[in-house]
Amino acid sequence: MSAILRHIQSLESYAARSGARLIRSDLPESVDGRIGGGLITLRARLSPEQELLALVHELTHWLAHRGDCQNAPNPASTVFEYEAEAVEALVMARLGFARPEADACAGEESLPTDGLLSSSVTRVIATSHRICQALGLDQD
Numbered sequence: 015m016s017a018i019l020r021h022i023q024s025l026e027s028y029a030a031r032s033g034a035r036l037i038r039s040d041l042p043e044s045v046d047g048r049i050g051g052g053l054i055t056l057r058a059r060l061s062p063e064q065e066l067l068a069l070v071h072e073l074t075h076w077l078a079h080r081g082d083c084q085n086a087p088n089p090a091s092t093v094f095e096y097e098a099e100a101v102e103a104l105v106m107a108r109l110g111f112a113r114p115e116a117d118a119c120a121g122e123e124s125l126p127t128d129g130l131l132s133s134s135v136t137r138v139i140a141t142s143h144r145i146c147q148a149l150g151l152d153q154d
Contacts, residue, residue, distance in 0.1 A: 016062065017109075018062040018063060018066050019062055021066055021109065021149055022062065022065055022066055022069060024148055024149050024150065025066075025069050025070070025073060025145070025148060025149065026069070027148075028073070028145075028148035029054060029069075029073055029076065032073075032076065032077065033052060034049075034052055034053070034054050034073070034076045035052060035053050035054070036053075036054045036055075036056070036069075037053065037054075037055055037056070038055070038056050038057070038058045039055050039056075039057070039058055040057070040058055041055065041056075041057040041058075043057075045057060046060060046064060046065075046067070046068035046071075047068035047069070047071060047072040048072065049072045049075045049076055054069070054072045054073065054076060055072075056068050056069060056072070063111075066106075067102055067106070070101060070102050070105050070106070070145060071098045071099070071101070071102050072098075073145060074097065074098040074101040074102070074141050074145070075094065075098055077141050077144055077145070078094075078097060078098075078101075078137045078138075078140070078141040079094045079097075079098075079137075093131070093134055096134065097134050097137055097138050097141075100134075100138045100142075101138050101141050101142045101145065104138065104139075104142040105142055105145050105146060105149075108142075108146050108149075108151050109149070109151070
């Protein structure tokens with residue numbers, strides 16, 4: 015079994031232990047995943063790489079934003095999306111995958127948490143640690 019499939023399997027188990035149910039279903043082409051009512055839905059027929067990213071993203075919402083997402087006004091839901099994308103970048107970097115796109119200008123380093131509020135950075139770091147632990151990655 016490939017490493018990516020093992021990572022997906024580890025996160026599926028972690029999601030279940032955390033109280034979330036996970037299914038794969040037909041979703042619109044522009045939606046790789048969604049969460050609602052304790053159910054994480056991933057779009058069926060994603061590539062393993064896309065599925066891993068979507069699972070990390072939706073699991074972030076489950077772990078860091080549970081209960082907040084449904085009542086969040088638009089600005090808060092935008093912050094939650096930035097946080098989930100930052101967790102994706104941190105977890106994928108720990109797994110050795112390059113970030114798909116960098117927001118920095120040429121020759122300039124940036125971190126996934128650059129530009130986030132300190133409360134967001136705290137949620138992002140805590141959530142990425144939890145997901146990395148579920149993947150069996152040592153934390154520094």
